[in-house]
Amino acid sequence: MNVFVNCLLHITLCLVSCIVTAQQELPPTESSAPDSVKLKLLWKMGDSLVDANQFIPAxxxxxxxxxxxxxxxxxxxIGISYRKLGSWSESTGDYGQAIDWFLKSQNTFKIAGDQRNFARSFRFIGFCYNRLNKVKEARQYIERGIAYAQQFGYDQLLPEFYSELINIDSHGKQYASASAYTEKVLAYYKQKKDWQTYYGTLFNAGLLYKNMGQYVRSEQAFRQAMTYAVNEKDEFFQGYINTSIPYALIPQNKLDEAEVACQRALNWVEKTGVDKYAVLEDVNSHLSRIYEIRGDFRQALTFYKRQMANHDSVFNATKNRQVAELETRYQMREKEENIQQLASTNARQTRQIWAGIGGLIVLTILLGTLYWLYERVRQSHQKIAQQSDQLTIMMKELHHRVKNNLAIVSSLLKLQSSRLDDEKAIQAVRVGQQRVEAMSLIHQRLYQTDEVTTVNMRDYLTDLSESLMRAYDYPADEFDLQLNIELQELDVDMAMPLGLIVNELVTNAFKYAYDKTNGKRPLLRIDLRSQSDKSQPGITLEVQDNGPGIDVSDWQQKGNKSSFGKRLIASLSEQLEGHFELLKQNGTLFRLHMPNVRASV
Structure with missing residues (x-):
């Protein structure tokens, strides 16, 4: 319940945040959270808007x-708020304004005694100067930041400063110093086991080594980064590596490997669309150079034309971005002029926000009530399920006890038969014992499975037939037993009388149908199937032997001369609401048909 309530509160806060974002303001201070909470929320909202290119509301x-x-x-x-505004200006391409904000931020941190953020500010300022192509100023701020970080032990800031110096020196083709700083950055992240940043830096190192003409070293860096990307299943990193590694492979004349990397990069960019035109420009440049080296100048020209087309697309995208940045600045000035006019509108919208929050609170209460009702229903269902499980266990125990009791009765009958002298009496007791075992076998099946009301007829009839075959001393390899059981499951109320009927018929077959002296291989066929015939739907049981066949008139005689087994079969067939017929057909064929009404019950 606590988890559900927390989720509802989280959803409510998210919706409130969305509303606030749309209005660019928080609820009134007197009814809001402390300043620390409000500021964290505002900074987070602003960063999210910048990421979504919503610069004006940000x-x-x-x-x-x-x-x-x-x-x-x-x-x-205050210093952090200045820095957020500096980052916003940096995102819009206004690096001069960004430097002003970062300088204000740095001075504020100095007054506050926040030495760490004071040191970090040097990097932000140096980055902006570098983007303005003021390399001298950029280097000065970065080197001052390094000295300050080393003086006060902020070693974790050094890789950030070194990364900026790598960019500055690489752009100025001062490769020796750029390589030295790269090694420092790699060593730091390797020591910290920050493998994601380490291999990202190693990828940039591969580009640096390429610019230095160290192609073998560049290839090694790219391949190490590729191993990491494959292990981490980072498709984007793999895509960038495949785009760049031909720079190191082509000068080594590894043209086939370079072409494979290009093809992988093409597949990746077509799949994701990431930096599409820039990636295509690089890949087509590689392919043009590969085919030029191979002497296929026609194909090289084709890829060169594609490279130029992609270059134009990149150029247009850059110009469009610059235009968008200028338009954003213009819109900002225009929006600032309308701030006063929006004051009254903001007040009205604030009231709407609080009305919406009230509605959300009511909705939360309603959802909580619904969840409480759901829990009650779920608990009721759980209780019913537990009772059902207990009932199943009790039914299994009942079947187990019935089976044990029937086993005792069977044992008593067996003992009784051993004390008798009259052979007919012994046979009668043994037949009764077999009937008891037929019923016991069903109860054994029921407690050994999860189903306590249905019987697997294939398994049951197989066990019953084989047990009778052993009882009458017929080896399995000298006897043809054919079981065609299409109807797999039956209710126990039907399975029990059917089992007794089969028991009587099979017993009669073993007693009268087979003659071991004539050399004929005995056969017994048992079929249980459903009838789909519209004129006579239902279930049909057939039991057939290959003996001499029974005298139908003898079977049909009634009165005291009729055997108990015949009367039992007739009674059980009537209980099943079915009718049977006895045929002399290559032996004796017993066919019992039960109507569909009974089968469905």
Missing amino acids: KKIFEQALAISQAGDDTRR
Whole structure:
């Protein structure tokens, strides 16, 4: 129940966050959470909006966070709010404005005594200067950050600074220093066992070694990164590696391997669409160079044309992004001019928000009530299931006890037969014993399976026939027993009388149908099937031997001369609401038909 309530509260908060995001403001301060909670929520909302390229509402969120932090007079939170605005300007391509925000952030951290965030600010500022192609200023800020981090023991910041220096030196073709910084970064992440960052850095190292002309070393770096990507099943990393590794393979004249990597990169980019035109430009450039080296200049020209087309697409995308950034800045200025006009609208929307929150609370209560009702129903069903399981166990125990009792009766009859002298009396007792064992076998089947009301007729009739065959001393390899049981499952109320009928018929067959002296191989066929004939639907049982055949008139005689077995078969057939017939057909054929009404019951 607690988990369900927590989920409902989480959903409610998410919906509230969505509403707040749409309105670019939080509920009134007097009824809201503490400033620390509000600021974390606002920063998170702003970052999410930036990731979604919703720059205008994102700036409103960050400005609101700055206002709250300034009102609370918490210098560190003010510094973070400045940095969020700097990151926003950086995302829109306004690096000059971003530097101003980062400088404000750094000064605020210095006043607050937050040395770690003060040191980190150097990297943000250096990055922006590098993007403005002011390499000298960028290097100065990065080197100052490194010195500060080393002075105060912030070793975890050093890889970030070294990564910026790698970018600066690589762009300036100062490969020796870039390679040295790369080794430092790799050593740090290897020591920390941060393998994701390590292999990402190793991938960039492969590109650096390629630019340095160290193609073997570059290939090794790419292949190590590929091994990691394959083990982690990172298809995106694999795609970028396949796109870049031909830079190292082609100069080594490993053209076939380079072409395979290109094909994999093409398959990946067609599947995902990630950096499509940039990847296609690189891959077609590789393929053009491969076919040029092979001397197939026609194919090389084809790939070169594709490369140029992809290059144009990349150029257009870059220009469109720059236009979008300029349009965003223009829209921001336009939006800022309308802030005052939106004040009254925001107040009205705030009231709507709280009305919506009230509705969500009511909905939460309603859902909680429904869950409570659901729990009660589930518990009731669980109780019923437990009672059903207990009943099943009791039924199994009952069948077990009945089977044991019938076994005792069978044993008593067997003992009694051993004390008799009259052969007819002995045979009569043994036949009674077999009838008891036929019933006992059904109860044994019922307690040995999960089904306590149905009997597997194939298994039951097989066991019954084989036990009678052993009782009358007929080896299995000298006897043809044919069981055609199409109807697998039957209710115990039908299985019991059917089993007794089969027991009587099979017993009669063993007693009268077979003559061991004539050399004829005995045969017994038992069929149990359902009839789909519309004129006579139902179930049919057939038992047939290959003996001399029975005298039908003798069977049909009634009165005291009729044997108990015949009367039992007739009584059981009547109990099953069926009718039977006895035929002399290559032996004796007994056919019992039960109507479909009885079968369905």
